[in-house]
Amino acid sequence: MQSTRSVPQSDSPVESCWSSAAQLLQHSTVRELLKVTEQADTISFAGGLPAPTSFPTEEIALATERVLAHQAARVLQYGPTEGFPPLRELLTTLMQARGITIDSDHVIVTSGSQQGLDLLGKLLIDPGNPILVENPTYVGALQAWRPYQPRCVTLPLDEDGLQIDGLEQALTNLAREGQRPKFLYIVSAFQNPTGTTLAADRRTALIDLAAQHNLLIIEDDPYGELRYSGNPQTPLVALDIQRWGAPRHVAYLSTFSKLLAPSLRVGWMIGPDALLQRAVQAKQGLDLHTGSLAQAIAYEACCDGLLERHTPSIRQIYHERRDAMLGALESHMPDDVRWTHPEGGMFLWLTLPEGLDSAVLLQQAIVRNVAFVPGTAFFANGGGINTLRLNFSHPTPDRIEEGIRRLAEVVNEGVRG
Amino acid sequence: MQSTRSVPQSDSPVESCWSSAAQLLQHSTVRELLKVTEQADTISFAGGLPAPTSFPTEEIALATERVLAHQAARVLQYGPTEGFPPLRELLTTLMQARGITIDSDHVIVTSGSQQGLDLLGKLLIDPGNPILVENPTYVGALQAWRPYQPRCVTLPLDEDGLQIDGLEQALTNLAREGQRPKFLYIVSAFQNPTGTTLAADRRTALIDLAAQHNLLIIEDDPYGELRYSGNPQTPLVALDIQRWGAPRHVAYLSTFSKLLAPSLRVGWMIGPDALLQRAVQAKQGLDLHTGSLAQAIAYEACCDGLLERHTPSIRQIYHERRDAMLGALESHMPDDVRWTHPEGGMFLWLTLPEGLDSAVLLQQAIVRNVAFVPGTAFFANGGGINTLRLNFSHPTPDRIEEGIRRLAEVVNEGVRG
Structure with missing residues (x-):
């Protein structure tokens, strides 16, 4: 049609409609x-x-066969936003093996841990809010949060992970401006991108500092199970739960992507009750729920000890x-x-x-x-x-x-x- | 620990950190x-x-068996944000059957059409921006968009769907305020919640109005294939493509949820190039990509005409x-x-x-x-x-x-x- 050519591209309805987030x-x-x-x-x-x-392909194939043979009406249907109940139950056991003691109310399923990052950005960041990030940090977190327009305050790393005195300095600087960071984001084990792991004494110090400064920590832990040498470290959320009896200062993200298969897009979030409740409300708007077939496959594949x-x-x-x-x-x-x-x-x-x-x-x-x-x-x-x-x-x-x-x-x- | 009791709940780091979106x-x-x-x-x-x-349970089970037997390394791995390429290709054929002529670059896969709504909200809405919605409209759209804080301008419906004169009136009123709506949102067939369908003459009128006012339309069409009586209607996006040669004024959302199974969480979005490009960038931050196993199952189940x-x-x-x-x-x-x-x-x-x-x-x-x-x-x-x-x-x-x-x-x- 002639009209196609007569209208310049810049005049398209889309080009004049971008949000400020889209422009970022x-x-x-x-x-x-x-x-x-x-x-x-x-x-x-x-x-x-x-x-x-x-990839444990055969186990995934068998698990799928079983769930479709016995529970098709359930696992093909819409499911609860919080996650497939048997999987949430199983996650309490899997987390216990990492030293994290929770009941199933303290864990929700997310569409990969990437969705956990987006959810936390949505719930916590207003434009201009300071957040603390490692320098360098996971690019996917920066990507998830850029539309929420935080002010990123970067913290120095060395071979033992985040430098605690650098964090203290940043908190002091912010306090001097009358500011408080919304949270500290840390990949606590085998960090993406550096591969470094937060040392044991720094973990204790970090949990102390969180209490002292009423700081929320987002602990991203996709790789913690993949240790090839050295001593296992206790996740920050486990220390937080030991101290307070329930998650208080740490929201913990993890995933089946590196243990089963990324394509399932099944991750999870552990955190304070109030945070999980709002995360569920927000997640409804994002994707209603994470695919129940994928969740049921993860559950069925892992319920008899596959990961071990x-x-x-x-x-x-x-x-x-x-x-x-x-x-x-x-x-x-x-x-x-x-x-x-x-x-x-x-x-x-x-x-x-x-x-x-x-x-x-x-x-x-x-x-x-x-x-x-x-x-x-x-x-x-x-x-x-x-x-x-x-x-x-x-x-x-x-x-x-x-x-x-x-x-x-x-x-x-x-x-x- | 004693400290548990000595710190009042209101002092928790989370309670003082909510974003304005979280509060909504x-x-x-x-x-x-x-x-x-x-x-x-x-x-x-x-x-x-x-x-x-x-649910076509048996076909889904067979499709899963086939993709895991022959393509495990591909369908269990991370995949492209735009979607599983064979599925995007197949969607062009499925859309042709609805009168929508596109090539595979004009369609991206979303985690259910709910994610399409969130993506469009993120890309288009800044706080206070007017958007036009049917009255009543799909509650999940309102839920997806509430965190972006639009000003909803409601449009009257009758048994033939959206009233065009009501839309014209709303556009005039907004113009008088010096405002333009970011988009019009419409469930064009068997609307949720009313069940009404936009009549043929109103479809033509709407596409005319969109051109005249440079208006972007979000057409949500999860139910269009589920007609039990009356005459099929052409989707708005098909009329838009007929007019301009490519999607220009309409972003179209649809899903396998009502045709295969909701638990796959596989939907799709068709729209102007610029919109899809930014949607892909934004989607990376949301969940990297929609589960490739679920996409491969949808492809494998449907590639030989299952839906027909x-x-x-x-x-x-x-x-x-x-x-x-x-x-x-x-x-x-x-x-x-x-x-x-x-x-x-x-x-x-x-x-x-x-x-x-x-x-x-x-x-x-x-x-x-x-x-x-x-x-x-x-x-x-x-x-x-x-x-x-x-x-x-x-x-x-x-x-x-x-x-x-x-x-x-x-x-x-x-x-x-």
């Missing part, structure tokens, strides 16, 4: 770049994907891959490149010599069919130009060795260049 | 009341549940139930009670004599083990005290007859009382 959404050039690298011959350290060999049997095999796969990556870095990288030594999880963090730009490096790496995520995306307020994140859970040990060798060549050229 | 969330007394009625002996006209006998074979049997079940409800109302209700005569969908709408309060009626009905949803929840700005919504898709014809008989008794007592 960022087009991710890295995401676009990485799409190009999703070819079989690219060695990708970029994603955060579990190894496909880690299966998780060791995931740890074994990733342990080998982590060691392959650390070994390859040791063999190939120039002396002035540093990296973290994670005791678990899926990522490690590389720091290039000052003056190198990892985004430029990525373009050169892609030419040699190697990909990673430049570090800047993980810094809420900029910085980290010479850093990058490497994933070791998805590529095989051989591909890790080869990929790091190629990457070291590119770095060497960058250092010389 | 409403505790639904009706929802709580209806929880009580979820007992087997209650005849519930309250929910919006499909009949369990309408299966939907007639759903129509048959609901047709009988709708007729049972209309017949029972005719037999039992007093003369001064009015109700709509839907040509499809899952609901009809009852108007009691002025002066009766359907919330009071509900309490009396519950005593006789009958439940429904009082109408007020569906009115954005109040009203409708003497109205109520009845669902006819879930209860069997016998239970419908008995439930309406009991309800009529309660109404009769209310009229006499």
Whole structure:
């Protein structure tokens, strides 16, 4: 029709209607770049994907067969917003194994832990509110919260995780402005992106500080079960419950994505009653409830101890891959490149010599069919130009060795260049 | 611990941290009341549940078996935010059958159409922005949007759906204030809650008005395939595409919830390019992507024409139930009670004599083990005290007859009382 051409694009009803949140959404050039690298011959350290060999496919297939044979009318129907009741019950047992003592009223099911982040942003952040985040931090949290327009106050990390004196300093600075942070966000074990874990003494100190400053902590724990060396750490929420008898200062997020399969999109949130109640009200507006078929599959697959049997095999796969990556870095990288030594999880963090730009490096790496995520995306307020994140859970040990060798060549050229 | 008791509840970190959106969330007394009625002996006209006998359980089980046997590594893994590519492709075919001509770039998968509503609210509404909604309208849309704090401008309905002159009047009134609505929201076929369908001439008029006023329309169409009598209507988005060559003024939402199973939580959104692009960016922050296993099941179940074979049997079940409800109302209700005569969908709408309060009626009905949803929840700005919504898709014809008989008794007592 003629009218198609006569109306300029800028006049479309959509272009004049964006909310301020929509205008803050960022087009991710890295995401676009990485799409190009999703070819079989690219060695990708970029994603955060579990190894496909880690999926308990047969158990998931059997669980699905059982729930559809015996409970179809229930598991195909709409379900409660709080979650599939047998799964909430089972989660109390799974959480007990992490030292977290709760009853099923203290846990709700979310559509991945990503939805937990969105829910908490919606419930807690008004534009301009200060929130405390690690520097660097999980980019998906920043993405979830950007539309709510917080003011991100960044906190320094080292190999033992969040620096407590940095946190105290930030709280003091905010108090001087007459401000209080809405919450502190922390990935407490094998952090995304750095792979570092909060040390035991810092955990105690953090729970003390939370009580002292009446601070809410969002503890994101997707990787805690994936430890390959070192000593297990007690989740912050467990310490919080030990202290107060129920969750008071910590909202805890976790997920089946790294233990069963990401595609189920089944996560959970533990937290103070009032927070969970409002989260359920808000979740109704988001998606009514998390898929009951996926929840029933997770329940049916795990109710007879699958995770206890299966998780060791995931740890074994990733342990080998982590060691392959650390070994390859040791063999190939120039002396002035540093990296973290994670005791678990899926990522490690590389720091290039000052003056190198990892985004430029990525373009050169892609030419040699190697990909990673430049570090800047993980810094809420900029910085980290010479850093990058490497994933070791998805590529095989051989591909890790080869990929790091190629990457070291590119770095060497960058250092010389 | 002593400290538990020494700190008053109001001092909890959560209670002092709510966002303004959280403070707008409403505790639904009706929802709580209806929880009580979820007992087997209650005849519930309250929910919006499909009949369990309408689920193609065997086909879903077979589809799951196939995708896990042949594509486990893909369908258990993280997937693209836009949706499972084969499903997006299939949706173009399914939409063609509704008269909607698109390619797969014009459709994205959402976690139920409820998530489409949340996404559109996030992308379009700033606090105080006017939006146009039917009066009454789908309560889930109001719930999704309340946190974004729109100003709802309500538009009158009759048995032919939205009244176009009412819309024109509202646009004029807003223009006089120097305002433009962010969008018009309409459930175009077998509306929830009234069961009415927008007439053909009003569809054309609406698309004309949208062009004239550069208005964006959100067309929500979960029930369009469920027609039991009367003539099929062309979706607004199809008319929009016919006019402009591509979606320009209409964002269209639909879902597998009423055709396959709600628990998959697989819906979709069709709309202008710019809108879908930002929706994908925003969706990343919400849940990364809709469960790929559920999407793969929907694809695998439907790729060989299941919906064409299966939907007639759903129509048959609901047709009988709708007729049972209309017949029972005719037999039992007093003369001064009015109700709509839907040509499809899952609901009809009852108007009691002025002066009766359907919330009071509900309490009396519950005593006789009958439940429904009082109408007020569906009115954005109040009203409708003497109205109520009845669902006819879930209860069997016998239970419908008995439930309406009991309800009529309660109404009769209310009229006499």
